[in-house]
Amino acid sequence: MEFLGLPATLVALLASFCFLLILILTYAWWVSPFLTHNKLKRCGFVGPNPSFPLGNIKEMKNNKNIKSSSASTHDIHSQVFPYFSFWQKSYGKVFVYWLGTEPFLYIAEPELLKRISTEVMAKRWGKPSVFRNDRDPMFGSGLVMVEGNDWVRHRHIVAPAFNPINLKAMASVMSESTNEMISRWSSQIKIGKHEINVESEVITLAGEIIARTIFGLKDESARGIFNRLSALQMTLFNTNRYVGVPFGKYFKVKKTLKAKKLGEEIDQLLLSIIEARKASPKPKGSQNDLLCLLLQENKLTTRELVDECKTFFFGGHETTALSLTWTLLLLAMHQDCQNQLRHEIQQRLAQHNHVIDLAMLSSLTKMKWVMNEALRLYPPSPNVQRQARDDIQIDGLTVPKGTNMWIDVVAMHHDPELWGHDANEFKPERFMEDVNGGCKHKMGYLPFGFGGRMCVGRNLAFMEYKIVLTLLLSKFSFNISPTYRHSPTIMLSLRPTHGVPLIVQPL
Incomplete structure (x- = not known):
């Protein structure tokens, strides 16, 4: 038995996949939230x-x-x-x-x-x-x-800086x-x-200050991170998105891929800065920047260092600049x-x-x-x-x-x-x-x-x-x-x- 020239086994597999997908979507989009909605009303x-x-x-x-x-x-x-x-x-x-x-x-x-x-x-x-x-x-x-015990660990490492x-x-x-x-x-x-x-x-001033106080940098690398973070913020928060809708990121594939690409570019820039600092731990004039202090603690992985630097770069310049x-x-x-x-x-x-x-x-x-x-x-x-x-x-x-x-x-x-x-x-x-x-x-x-x-x-x-x-x-x-x-x-x-x-x- 064939359908549109496809073998019966393949047709059956496709039908099973479609049926399973419908079940998953039905549960994720309607059944589960409906049950939670009723639970909250009872509460x-x-x-x-x-x-x-x-x-x-x-x-x-x-x-x-x-x-x-x-x-x-x-x-x-x-x-x-x-x-x-x-x-x-x-x-x-x-x-x-x-x-x-x-x-x-x-x-x-x-x-x-x-x-x-x-x-x-x-x-x-x-x-x-x-x-x-x-x-x-x-x-x-x-x-x-970050969550739970990892949050406690990160907080204890970062706060003394x-x-x-x-x-x-x-x-x-x-x-x-x-x-x-x-x-x-x-x-x-x-x-x-x-x-x-x-x-x-x-905002530009605060970006420069945070780049210097985190990395001891005042060059194109700092501006590259700043520009990409600004573009990432615009991509994530200035568009009509479907946050909270299961598989919602696929409704805006172009924006999702752009955000992912910008995030990866920022990660690579920060990674290169961190690796360079590890190779030359105390460049002149930057012994007191945040990255140096975190490296001295030697308690965060390179991936964790990248995420902390990214967090401080955004939070450290955005909130102060807007307050001013x-x-x-x-x-x-x-x-x-x-x-x-x-x-x-x-x-x-x-x-x-x-x-x-x-x-x-x-x-x-x-x-x-x-x-x-x-x-x-x-x-x-x-x-x-x-x-x-x-x-x-x-x-x-x-x-x-x-x-x-x-x-x-x-x-x-x-x-x-x-x-x-x-x-x-x-x-x-x-x-x-x-x-x-x-x-x-x-x-x-x-x-x-x-x-x-x-x-x-x-x-x-x-x-x-x-x-x-x-x-x-x-x-x-x-x-x-x-x-x-x-x-x-x-x-x-x-x-x-x-x-x-x-x-x-x-x-």
Whole structure:
């Protein structure tokens, strides 16, 4: 017996394969998520009804173009997360939504977050598997994504690299790179070009700083990594994808292959740098960079070193650069605050013989208030994701093992119930006498995450932020450009869609 000229045995095999494929897809796309959906409902969680296998992705895409109707410039939640803002009105601050066949427990309620986090030890938190797989080209198994005992091991190896002695050695690199940028700006201003896109400039600066502090590099290799990471970020987070849908990466094969290729190119660049450093362990002037410190520990494999360097290169420049960008925008909007901060900088520099060191930076109290308020209004990391490794019992509810959690930092940072009627106003003085800015719940302010998985490099970020802002405000004044369009957006981080053009004047 033959069919279309094919032997009967081959026809039978093809039929069996097709039948098996249909069974697998049916289970993965409908049966399994349907059972999980019912389980979550029995556990007491409600939310928008999913339509498998896409879950709520279609609704989220349809709501992406909804803009905030608020008159407040800084009231950004309904603009950057319109679907969450919409769903909150129906389901409150805790509900379940679905990315494909993956359920996510949405949390914008700090008390619930506190209760859950007290029940879970740090290494029993994980990152959602769907994100670990999706973001593998960018982070691999670096500290951001690694799990369990491996996370504990990586944390213990990496954390000492950010001690005050090592940070002090990195300060001169930050000042030198910033002064080079200032020289470029001054040359541009002299020929009458006063409008500068501070976002692109500061991101480039932060990329150079992190390349020098990680690798001791200031050459084409560093720019090659930076450019490829930027392209990878655009590929992964600025396209319509089907994260959470089984086999969803095959719906966008071209984008998937491009991300994979970029990830491999970054790996090869980093591998060549690491191998060269191993062959010549202490090149002049780079004994205190992060790679040297990690190599001295000799506790990470080459693959792990590549992933950690990749993680720090992205996280180390992105969050700091965006914090500075949003701060410069806010200071341009609020000239009184800019002048007060500049006056403080001039005073502290005079008191410290015009030397920018850790002691001088720690004396900048108003700058700390401004930084905290900028991180509140425009948190570079707009959300935190977790995954429960065991069942969590809380308030009569059961969060089943394997449940993904999405903590909406932007929502909590702008919640009037936590911050008062002026939650969407720029008021650095709210941090004058309270490290939490007067927030009614200590878990309502999470600029660098929370718990054991809080950002390990935050002290490096603080120091870089203060050095760059000190030098910039000492040389220039900043005003809003008429071409600026306020349109914050999410592309893994919270960033301006159209850049931040400012009018820069020398003092």
